[in-house]
Amino acid sequence: MSDYLRLENVSKTFGGIRAVNDVSFALKQGEIVGLIGPNGAGKTTLVNVITGVHPASLGRVIFQGEEVTRQKPFQAARRGLARTFQIVQPFPEMTVLDNVAAGALFGGSPEGLAEAREHAHRHLAFVGLDPIADQPAASLTLPNRKRLELAKSLAMNPKVLMLDEVNAGLNTGEIDTALDLIRRISERGITILLIEHLMKVVMSVSQRLLVLHHGALIAEGEPQKVVNDQHVVEAYLGEKFAKRLKEMGHA
Structure with a gap:
């Protein structure tokens, strides 16, 4: 290679x-x-x-x-070229879904919010967070905040x-x-x-x-x-x- x-x-x-x-x-x-x-x-x-x-x-x-x-x-x-951060700081008042959609939009692949949310659901399912997609990010435990950070980075393709x-x-x-x-x-x-x-x-x-x-x-x-x-x-x-x-x- x-x-x-x-x-x-x-x-x-x-x-x-x-x-x-x-x-x-x-x-x-x-x-x-x-x-x-x-x-x-x-x-x-x-x-x-x-x-x-x-x-x-x-x-x-x-x-x-x-x-x-x-x-x-x-x-x-x-x-x-995507990365996660050592100190996990999601947008606390936004939902889990919209935190990941924001990552998708920053990565530049979706054409709008609706498509970004579709991408976000897919990545949340991959890390096991899709059942709580509508919860505010502030409510997450540390392990789930880590998973959210991973989903956000994956959403950047x-x-x-x-x-x-x-x-x-x-x-x-x-x-x-x-x-x-x-x-x-x-x-x-x-x-x-x-x-x-x-x-x-x-x-x-x-x-x-x-x-x-x-x-x-x-x-x-x-x-x-x-x-x-x-x-x-x-x-x-x-x-x-x-x-x-x-x-x-x-x-």
Whole structure:
């Protein structure tokens, strides 16, 4: 498979702080790739650069052969570069249905609100929320707000979906349900970049891992190889956790 999304020597600075430092990698169509690293490593900033929230200070972002480094967020959405947010903030007074319809309209595919709502019903059914489509988003539990966020991003008709801490705050059963949804999304041919702190999650679904530390990419490759990398152990996992992963058969 050829590169679908490619970053070439991308850096992002805020004043004197370099949040992303000379990062290069490529994603293939349909891959699930985990992006891990300590808090403050630059993971969310990197997603913000890809999706046009923050323009890159240096380097290039290439999507489907087109340079998109200076795109705006709405342009990224309409090209098929969608993302969820670490802190889930739906439009609280709007219904679940209209939250997802708003995502569809932002993505630019429906021609009007009626068509956007048709799209929304389909995506809500996929994540299991269609029975409560008419409830206000403010009434949702955290797991259902996470599902709503996923439905909103799917309504944008993504080609690449960046999931930022989508499992944070969920219990084991809820995480298993979320992982099943992630696998089913991947089966549609959608490329997934999964930002995640839970190593059990990234090890179970990711085909490759990327590791950021102080804004720089310090490791990349198959999960078993990456978690055995001494730089990753020192920067992120720690010796005890790396040993436990080996004992669990993940490394």
